Amino acid sequence: MPDSPPASQDLPAIPDIDRVIHEPARLTLMAHLFVLSKADFLFLKQQTGLTWGNLSSHLTKLEAAGYVRIEKIFVERKPHTIAHLTEEGRAAFLKYRKSIKQVIE
Amino acid sequence: MSEEIDLKEIERKAYLSYHQDGLIDVFIGLAALFLATFLWLAPDMLIFIMGTMFMWTLLYIAAKKSVTVPRLGYVEFSKERNTKTSVILLYIVVLNIVSLVITLWGWLNPSMFLIIEAHGFLVVGAAVASIFVVVAYSTGIHRFYTYGVVTLLAFSVSHFLVLPFYLPILSLGLVMAVAGMLMLYQFIRKYPKESTGEELDARFATR
Numbered sequence: 001m002p003d004s005p006p007a008s009q010d011l012p013a014i015p016d017i018d019r020v021i022h023e024p025a026r027l028t029l030m031a032h033l034f035v036l037s038k039a040d041f042l043f044l045k046q047q048t049g050l051t052w053g054n055l056s057s058h059l060t061k062l063e064a065a066g067y068v069r070i071e072k073i074f075v076e077r078k079p080h081t082i083a084h085l086t087e088e089g090r091a092a093f094l095k096y097r098k099s100i101k102q103v104i105e
Numbered sequence: 106m107s108e109e110i111d112l113k114e115i116e117r118k119a120y121l122s123y124h125q126d127g128l129i130d131v132f133i134g135l136a137a138l139f140l141a142t143f144l145w146l147a148p149d150m151l152i153f154i155m156g157t158m159f160m161w162t163l164l165y166i167a168a169k170k171s172v173t174v175p176r177l178g179y180v181e182f183s184k185e186r187n188t189k190t191s192v193i194l195l196y197i198v199v200l201n202i203v204s205l206v207i208t209l210w211g212w213l214n215p216s217m218f219l220i221i222e223a224h225g226f227l228v229v230g231a232a233v234a235s236i237f238v239v240v241a242y243s244t245g246i247h248r249f250y251t252y253g254v255v256t257l258l259a260f261s262v263s264h265f266l267v268l269p270f271y272l273p274i275l276s277l278g279l280v281m282a283v284a285g286m287l288m289l290y291q292f293i294r295k296y297p298k299e300s301t302g303e304e305l306d307a308r309f310a311t312r
Contacts, residue, residue, distance in 0.1 A: 032115055037182060038179075038180065040178045042177070043177060043178025
């Protein structure tokens with residue numbers, strides 16, 4: 001009886017999943033920033049339910065990956081530190097959605 | 106497709122959370138009460154009062170910045186959302202143009218104007234209710250459907266009971282102002298003012 005081929009050869013090719021985005025908190029942040037133009041930290045915290053520590057940690061990683069830009073703006077002379085997706089971030093998020101859809105389908 | 110639905114839901118929740126403060130209800134309600142009071146006590150000053158309506162918009166914007174932003178945070182919505190808001194303004198402009206056309210037509214054709222005048226309450230009520238419906242549909246803030254129904258009811262009752270013109274406006278104003286204040290109270294309890302994460306700001310400010 002011939003040996004059966006290794007199990008890995010039977011598996012369909014799974015597209016590379018972006019590990020920066022593929023983490024629940026960062027995925028939530030990316031999703032929010034994808035549908036909003038800009039948001040400050042407080043708004044992101046209120047919408048995502050993350051703690052300040054988690055928010056900081058995940059935004060740092062997203063910024064390091066080039067997906068998010070963080071800048072300080074003044075609204076009515078009050079400073080707000082806001083985040084928004086970069087073009088690279090938008091493209092990465094769209095690619096991530098496509099990859100996940102392929103995996104599911 | 107499920108991802109699309111989730112993103113829409115995220116955007117919808119974010120937008121609705123920004124309007125759960127009840128401020129728009131409070132200020133439209135107060136503006137209606139203000140208008141109704143002057144219609145009752147000094148109807149000759151109506152032109153002057155219409156000019157002060159702009160003041161309520163400025164007060165609303167100021168209240169948003171001092172009440173909502175410190176509690177919920179600062180956000181800029183997408184162009185698609187801003188387009189939906191523009192639809193509301195466009196509808197109001199179209200309605201005003203239609204009103205002008207009807208007024209001119211009535212001036213040229215007095216018999217038609219008499220018909221409109223005889224049903225003035227219903228015409229105004231329907232017009233105002235339609236604005237609320239357009240707002241509710243465009244924004245997804247469903248309580249505006251209720252305000253539309255209240256408007257129709259108030260103006261219809263006033264028409265059939267031959268009540269003064271200021272009464273339905275007063276009723277609508279009261280309903281909206283009280284509803285808005287209740288929502289504002291709940292909003293302030295749910296979202297106390299908190300630090301905007303100065304440590305977080307400091308960390309990112311050095312970049």
